[in-house]
Amino acid sequence: MLDVSAAVRAELGDEEADRLVAGDSETPAVYACTSCRTPGNPERERTSTVLFVGEETAVLAFAHATCVPSQVVRLAEEQLRGAAESITGSTEEPPVPMTTDPTSLDTAPGQAVLGVTSGLILVDGDLHPALVVEPTAPIARPGTAGENGDEFLPLLIEQGFAPVHDVNEVPGTLDGWSVLLAVGRLHAILQPGAVAWWKAHQPLQVTDGWRTAVNKSHKVLVFCAPVGSIGQQPREDLLRDALEKAAAGGRLVAAAMPLAGT
DSSP states (O other): OEEOOHHHHHHHOHHHHHHHHHTOSOOOSSEEOTTTOSEEOTTTSOEEEEEEEOSSOEEEEEEETTTOOSEEEEOOHHHHHHHHHHHTSOSOOOOOOSOEEEEESSSSTTOOEEEEEEEEEEETTEEEEEEEEEESSOOOOTTSOSTTOOOHHHHHHHHTOEEOSOTTSOOOBOTTOEEEEETTEEEEEEETTTEEEEEEEEEEEOOHHHHHHHHHHOEEEEEEOOTTSSOOOSSHHHHHHHHHHHHHTTOOEEEEEEEEEO
């Protein structure tokens, strides 16, 4: 009951793909779904092959066909090596709360740090998987010393993010940007050209509810606010309240981004 997509077959080759489908290859009797991370059995339920491909390495994983289709997920070699342990690891994971990961905008010393929080946001009556991005310091325009004040929102608006006046409206999709999820964990927010705008120090765990929602919609709402607008909120209802206050004060932009990976 193994699904091998044309893209996966092209990467593996017909011989290996046929062995997988026939059950002659080393397909595990029980696997941890690369999306929902719960156990699966390819002999009892439809199972998707998911091939993670880096510059030099490839890792074959499995997922419930009801979670994700068979596909090829391309990652940077460093990201793939970081995900490999999760791909081949335990089928059990502890519960995960709403999580935040601070990651530097770049590796230069003294740069601001982006705090990225995952959560479910109620928009237009539906729960949507969302990321909230807030730097720890004002952002200067490249090539300036910050004399024009915090340029975080103007820079994002120039990239296509839209000002948010009402959090209860779904933002438009930003072409070329995507959110990279691999083996059920958040790895990066990608700019056009698959360049990481934000990259997790370590893959960021998200809740089961967040994974379920994103696998259903294949889209993530990304909200961005300048330093001091949102803060560390322990619950999703408080996060929503903070977003509404930021929007009312003209301090919030957003965009919807497609999901890359699983």
